[in-house]
Amino acid sequence: xxxxxxxxxxxxxxxxxxxxxxxxxxxxxxxxxxxxxxxxxxxxxxxxxxxxxxxxxxxxxxxxxxxxxxxxxxxxxxxxxxxxxxxxxxxxxxxxxxxxxxxxxxxxxxxxxxxxxxxxxxxxxxxxxxxxxxxxxxxxxxxxxxxxxxxxxxxxxxxxxxxxxxxxxxxxxxxxxxxxxxxxxxxxxxxxxxxxxxxxxxxxxxxxxxxxxxxxxxxxxxxxxxxxxxxxxxxxxxxxxxxxxxxxxxxxxxxxxxxxxxxxxxxxxxxxxxxxxxxxxxxxxxxxxxxxxxxxxxxxxxxxxxxxxxxxxxxxxxxxxxxxxxxxxxxxxxxxxxxxxxxxxxxxxxxxxxxxxxxxxxxxxxxxxxxxxxxxxxxxxxxxxxxxxxxxxxxxxxxxxxxxxxxxxxxxxxxxxxxxxxxxxxxxxxxxxxxxxxxxxxxxxxxx
Numbered sequence: 001x002x003x004x005x006x007x008x009x010x011x012x013x014x015x016x017x018x019x020x021x022x023x024x025x026x027x028x029x030x031x032x033x034x035x036x037x038x039x040x041x042x043x044x045x046x047x048x049x050x051x052x053x054x055x056x057x058x059x060x061x062x063x064x065x066x067x068x069x070x071x072x073x074x075x076x077x078x079x080x081x082x083x084x085x086x087x088x089x090x091x092x093x094x095x096x097x098x099x100x101x102x103x104x105x106x107x108x109x110x111x112x113x114x115x116x117x118x119x120x121x122x123x124x125x126x127x128x129x130x131x132x133x134x135x136x137x138x139x140x141x142x143x144x145x146x147x148x149x150x151x152x153x154x155x156x157x158x159x160x161x162x163x164x165x166x167x168x169x170x171x172x173x174x175x176x177x178x179x180x181x182x183x184x185x186x187x188x189x190x191x192x193x194x195x196x197x198x199x200x201x202x203x204x205x206x207x208x209x210x211x212x213x214x215x216x217x218x219x220x221x222x223x224x225x226x227x228x229x230x231x232x233x234x235x236x237x238x239x240x241x242x243x244x245x246x247x248x249x250x251x252x253x254x255x256x257x258x259x260x261x262x263x264x265x266x267x268x269x270x271x272x273x274x275x276x277x278x279x280x281x282x283x284x285x286x287x288x289x290x291x292x293x294x295x296x297x298x299x300x301x302x303x304x305x306x307x308x309x310x311x312x313x314x315x316x317x318x319x320x321x322x323x324x325x326x327x328x329x330x331x332x333x334x335x336x337x338x339x340x341x342x343x344x345x346x347x348x349x350x351x352x353x354x355x356x357x358x359x360x361x362x363x364x365x366x367x368x369x370x371x372x373x374x375x376x377x378x379x380x381x382x383x384x385x386x387x388x389x390x391x392x393x394x395x396x397x398x399x400x401x402x403x404x405x406x407x408x409x410x411x412x413x414x415x416x417x418x419x420x421x422x423x424x425x426x427x428x429x430x431x432x433x434x435x436x437x438x439x440x441x442x443x444x445x446x447x448x
Contacts, residue, residue, distance in 0.1 A: 002368075028104050145215075218253055
């Protein structure tokens with residue numbers, strides 16, 4: 001059932017983005033009286049799942065869910081319709097239109113993607129508001145279990161104050177800023193210092209295959225004491241929070257782990273919180289530094305707040321207030337993705353190792369249906385689709401825009417043969433990128 005929910009969200013989001021992107025090309029093409037021969041969701045290689053001709057346009061759904069397209073008459077695109085291009089230009093064809101009209105048609109798709117993301121962020125701000133953990137409310141620092149991060153100089157208990165001069169305001173910003181940052185200003189034991197990350201820090205993280213990076217420090221909460229446990233008669237119950245072992249304070253789960261190593265092979269007196277009261281319980285720690293129970297070191301924000309570990313803030317926005325908030329979120333996400341793209345195209349960072357394809361996108365959708373998560377992911381994917389489509393690669397919108405700008409500046413239109421060859425080169429580049437991204441997915445699935 002979880003797979004059905006994830007795939008449903010994935011396909012709905014992908015379909016929505018593709019249809020609206022192609023509609024962004026379709027509407028101005030029609031407005032400028034340019035004939036659109038096909039409007040397709042997904043690719044119709046050899047056959048279509050559905051198609052219907054209305055006027056001059058065939059509307060359809062293909063079977064290969066790798067994107068979608070509109071086929072515009074008189075345009076050199078992925079269809080490589082050289083037969084049509086060999087004929088005399090017709091008034092309804094793309095190539096017969098003024099350069100400024102062709103530019104608007106080509107920019108229509110990415111414009112819709114940017115506008116869609118802005119509208120989603122505005123709507124989410126209005127309907128859901130924001131719940132966040134201010135960085136100032138993280139009193140005892142962060143949980144940093146990554147050996148790569150530890151080797152670079154970041155340790156559990158550190159407070160991350162700034163990344164490359166950017167002041168961290170919310171916990172949600174920290175991981176992404178550190179991943180693509182260089183100089184990290186931290187506070188440790190009351191003193192500030194700067195940690196400089198190696199250029200290939202992200203590459204090392206990917207190679208380490210460690211799942212944890214930077215997280216909140218959370219309490220050690222007992223989930224179950226199995227009947228086979230050597231502590232089954234200790235009196236420990238589900239929901240108990242271990243806050244001390246002997247005289248060693250263990251407010252957080254990472255401190256419990258350190259205490260277990262310290263007292264392994266011993267009988268200890270554990271102080272636990274139960275129903276807001278503290279009680280002492282004798283426990284046995286075996287030679288492997290284990291308690292023989294199931295625990296959780298992860299909780300919801302409501303639980304952590306109720307236990308007094310963190311104080312979250314909530315902001316609600318009125319209708320008009322949500323507009324500048326949504327615009328700022330869109331801008332921040334755009335800047336963030338651009339920085340990520342820059343790292344990916346800088347080989348020395350090793351960020352390219354983390355590039356994923358369709359499976360990576362599928363994996364970010366939750367196992368339960370959540371409209372809030374769905375719209376948040378869709379907004380990000382819309383920005384991602386817009387940015388990628390603007391890359392100056394022939395066969396992408398950005399490639400067409402590049403040649404159109406050249407034409408408008410120089411007054412000379414690139415020849416059809418040149419455009420055919422450029423389109424072919426761009427197509428092979430795209431295929432290589434798709435194969436690389438999805439190949440990464442397959443490699444991770446096999447070897448991670």
